[in-house]
Amino acid sequence: MDAHHIATMLPPLWGHVVPFIHLSVQLLNADPTLVLTIVDHSFMVGRMKKEYAVCDYDAARLRIIGVGEKTFSEADPPTLQLIRGWADVAPVLARGSPEWPKPHAIILDFTVGGSVLKHTKKIFGPETKTLVWWSMNAAPMFTILTEYDHRAIFNKYWADEKLRAGRSKKQLELDIFGAWNGKDRLTGEVVQVLGTSSIYDYERQSWAAGHPGALNRPLLISGHILDQGVDGYITVSSAAIEPVTIPHLRRFYRARGQSLFAVGQQTHEKYFQEGATFKEPVTNKLISKFLEDAYTKLGKNSLIYVSFGSLFFPIANTKHVEALLDTLLASDFPFIFVMPALGANMKGGLSKSFIDRVNATGKGLIYSGWLEQRAILQHEATGWFLTHGGMNSITEAVLLGIPMIFWPNGVEQPVNAVHFTSGQHPIAFELLQIRTGGQIGPSLRLGDSVKITGTVEDAIAEFKTVFREARGPKGEVLRANTYRVAAALREGRKTEALVDIKRLAQFGRMAESTARL
Numbered sequence: 001m002d003a004h005h006i007a008t009m010l011p012p013l014w015g016h017v018v019p020f021i022h023l024s025v026q027l028l029n030a031d032p033t034l035v036l037t038i039v040d041h042s043f044m045v046g047r048m049k050k051e052y053a054v055c056d057y058d059a060a061r062l063r064i065i066g067v068g069e070k071t072f073s074e075a076d077p078p079t080l081q082l083i084r085g086w087a088d089v090a091p092v093l094a095r096g097s098p099e100w101p102k103p104h105a106i107i108l109d110f111t112v113g114g115s116v117l118k119h120t121k122k123i124f125g126p127e128t129k130t131l132v133w134w135s136m137n138a139a140p141m142f143t144i145l146t147e148y149d150h151r152a153i154f155n156k157y158w159a160d161e162k163l164r165a166g167r168s169k170k171q172l173e174l175d176i177f178g179a180w181n182g183k184d185r186l187t188g189e190v191v192q193v194l195g196t197s198s199i200y201d202y203e204r205q206s207w208a209a210g211h212p213g214a215l216n217r218p219l220l221i222s223g224h225i226l227d228q229g230v231d232g233y234i235t236v237s238s239a240a241i242e243p244v245t246i247p248h249l250r251r252f253y254r255a256r257g258q259s260l261f262a263v264g265q266q267t268h269e270k271y272f273q274e275g276a277t278f279k280e281p282v283t284n285k286l287i288s289k290f291l292e293d294a295y296t297k298l299g300k301n302s303l304i305y306v307s308f309g310s311l312f313f314p315i316a317n318t319k320h321v322e323a324l325l326d327t328l329l330a331s332d333f334p335f336i337f338v339m340p341a342l343g344a345n346m347k348g349g350l351s352k353s354f355i356d357r358v359n360a361t362g363k364g365l366i367y368s369g370w371l372e373q374r375a376i377l378q379h380e381a382t383g384w385f386l387t388h389g390g391m392n393s394i395t396e397a398v399l400l401g402i403p404m405i406f407w408p409n410g411v412e413q414p415v416n417a418v419h420f421t422s423g424q425h426p427i428a429f430e431l432l433q434i435r436t437g438g439q440i441g442p443s444l445r446l447g448d449s450v451k452i453t454g455t456v457e458d459a460i461a462e463f464k465t466v467f468r469e470a471r472g473p474k475g476e477v478l479r480a481n482t483y484r485v486a487a488a489l490r491e492g493r494k495t496e497a498l499v500d501i502k503r504l505a506q507f508g509r510m511a512e513s514t515a516r517l
Contacts, residue, residue, distance in 0.1 A: 003035050004509050007093050008107040009086050012041040012078040014310050015392040016135045019236050019266035025057045031505035035061045041078045042066035083115050094123045104508030109133045114222030117229050129231040129508040136391045138235040139194045139245045140412035145227040148182050150220045178213030186438050195245035196419045197445050206408045207437035208314035232259035236266050240492025261504045264497025265395040265489050272490050280375040290365045294334040294381040301383025306337040308388040312409035316436040319456050327463040337366045377402050389413040398486050403478040404428035425481040429466045433459040
């Protein structure tokens with residue numbers, strides 16, 4: 001049978017790349033006639049190859065094309081270089097070859113795909129299908145991609161002098177994309193996110209990394225362009241974890257003539273094996289020694305690992321972060337706090353004197369740079385994960401049986417916090433007193449039982465409560481629930497998710513009547 005080719009454009013964001021790496025391994029193993037091309041910025045290629053090196057797949061049927069320059073700047077960021085690089089690579093892919101024929105399907109990440117969709121469809125033609133890569137849960141996908149057309153909302157406000165209210169174009173954009181509710185401000189109205197508890201509109205946001213309008217604008221515009229023009233969607237979720245959302249979205253998108261592929265949570269295959277003995281070493285000697293010392297002195301599950309991912313850092317009020325670390329120092333919880341290089345250089349980031357003071361205690365370790373997160377979560381000393389709540393981090397923690405503490409920073413993370421701290425089997429605490437700006441206000445789920453102020457004093461009181469409860473009966477319940485959810489993920493991977501992966505491997509080649517399931 002002739003080769004079937006799927007090409008993918010990924011952003012230079014590890015949380016978007018690593019789940020696709022493991023999905024691509026499954027796709028290649030599901031269809032021996034499939035070949036895959038991944039296009040990303042050059043600086044991601046080495047890290048991608050390192051991840052592929054520990055996977056089992058036919059490497060001859062996968063190629064990675066790096067684009068962009070070795071250097072970049074704020075005026076010419078990696079994403080813009082990637083978009084230009086895709087414009088050069090796409091015509092070559094469209095011409096094809098016997099081993100790498102013209103792709104039957106193109107997968108575009110939601111963060112950058114909107115910028116190239118029109119050009120891509122023109123180059124490849126209608127016979128090549130297009131899909132959105134959504135490396136997150138499905139519930140926020142609907143809200144971010146489908147629910148609102150923010151460009152149309154902006155045009156409405158800009159054209160009406162009364163609605164515009166004297167604001168500049170930039171300010172109006174910030175207000176509309178920051179509100180993310182179809183209006184130009186947060187109103188406190190009740191909103192529904194599919195499959196989760198109802199919340200106030202400001203609870204769907206996070207101002208921890210500053211006003212969200214500047215970040216949301218390119219994401220929401222790109223996402224909605226894709227939503228209106230693609231043939232389908234890929235989400236790293238399944239009915240095993242979103243039993244209400246996935247069936248609803250299948251019906252919704254099918255009615256629009258689009259397909260939904262719920263391929264399940266994605267990380268290394270061996271983490272889905274029950275009782276697997278697969279171990280990834282902590283290669284950083286400083287981190288390894290700290291973990292070993294914590295285990296020797298305090299035993300299993302004694303340490304908290306803190307990371308806000310490679311992109312986010314709560315700069316809106318770094319006094320909250322300092323208070324968190326000082327509270328941990330005063331407790332019996334040793335901790336490793338991984339601060340991305342990006343966060344370290346942000347205005348308002350932790351000072352060198354503060355970092356030096358913490359590290360001098362020997363009770364906590366602040367490290368700036370990239371670390372092997374799975375290896376740290378695997379270590380017997382690690383008992384809790386304080387995280388921004390990105391889906392990649394959640395997946396890794398759940399499969400390793402590590403309950404979480406959520407400090408959401410942006411995009412879908414507040415919705416994830418609601419989802420995984422609610423319902424019959426919650427697996428995490430959610431920090432509420434770290435809210436800032438327009439996000440401060442009552443929680444609809446908690447009613448009047450918690451007054452959210454966002455002050456450092458109330459944040460410290462909440463930290464103390466959470467750390468105490470983590471070591472008590474509530475913490476044990478969350479840990480047990482984490483194992484329960486992990487079992488559901490493993491089962492879902494063998495059933496519904498596997499069916500969708502097999503469908504996806506053939507997408508674009510199949511007859512339309514079959515592909516539109």
